[in-house]
Amino acid sequence: MKILLTGVNGQVGSALKPLLMSLGTVQSPPREELDLADAPAVAAWVRRHRPHLIVNAAAYTAVDRAEQEQEAAFALNARLPEQLGRLQREWGGAVIHYSTDYVFDGTRDGAYTEGDETAPLGVYGRSKRAGEEGLMSSGAPALIFRTSWVYGLHG
Ligand SMILES: NC(=O)c1ccc[n+]([C@@H]2O[C@H](COP(=O)([O-])OP(=O)(O)OC[C@H]3O[C@@H](n4cnc5c(N)ncnc54)[C@H](OP(=O)(O)O)[C@@H]3O)[C@@H](O)[C@H]2O)c1
Incomplete structure (x- = not known):
């Protein structure tokens, strides 16, 4: 399996890389090689390498x-x-794809579930919620994990 891992130098990406390597061939271009804000460059990279799985x-x-x-x-x-x-x-x-608890406003008394209404309070949360919606509407098979307060060996 060919896997594209983005954000390899980040907290989550750096922890994921050794785990994903046991599942297939991992390509993880750093920002200097692939600026992910450069949409044409992203399209060219993905179309050239055709990863079976992208872990964003x-x-x-x-x-x-x-x-x-x-x-x-x-x-x-x-x-x-x-x-x-x-x-x-x-x-x-x-x-x-990784998302965040910031898609909620945090006023709920108890745990959130996937079906709960989102209500982001700031730009970060709104941008992450828009990413969830965009990925879900793209038609690709996708999993979205809403994580919170991640900690590990690197930060
Ligand atoms: N850590 C947490 O506690 C936490 C909590 C909730 C949700 N999450 C979610 O988990 C995911 C990973 O978070 P994280 O904490 O690992 O983030 P992070 O440590 O800030 O890492 C983000 C990564 O994205 C890369 N990146 C940003 N802009 C880029 C660009 N234009 N081109 C190429 N690379 C770019 C960064 O590259 P550089 O290294 O070059 O800057 C970095 O490797 C995110 O979706 C976040 O919303 C994290």
């Missing part, structure tokens, strides 16, 4: 700065997941 651990994660950098947050968190889904749909590849 890249994101714009500066939650506070996102309020001033809306365009940058939406490029990575909203448009990229949708684009990856549309590209994979072209030939039957799948996507695993």
Whole structure:
């Protein structure tokens, strides 16, 4: 299985890489090789390599700065997941994508489930929610994990 892992130098991506390597051939171009905000470059890369699976651990994660950098947050968190889904749909590849508890407003007393109404409070949460919707509407087989407060060996 050919796997494209994005965000390999991030907290989640760096932890995922050794695990994914036991499942197949992992390609994980860093930002210097593939700027994920550059949509034509992303399309060219995916069409050339045709990964069976894209694991999208890249994101714009500066939650506070996102309020001033809306365009940058939406490029990575909203448009990229949708684009990856549309590209994979072209030939039957799948996507695993990471989202966040920031799609909720946190006022609920108890745990959230997948079917609960989303209500993001800021730009970061809205951009991540838009990414979920874009990927789900892309038609590609996809899994979305809403994670929270990740911790591991690297940060
Ligand atoms: N960590 C948590 O506690 C937490 C909680 C909830 C949800 N999540 C979700 O989990 C996922 C991974 O988060 P994380 O904490 O691992 O994030 P992170 O440590 O900030 O890593 C993000 C990665 O995305 C890459 N990236 C950003 N913009 C890029 C661009 N234009 N081109 C190429 N690469 C780019 C970064 O590259 P550089 O290394 O070059 O900057 C970095 O490797 C995200 O979807 C996030 O929303 C994380």
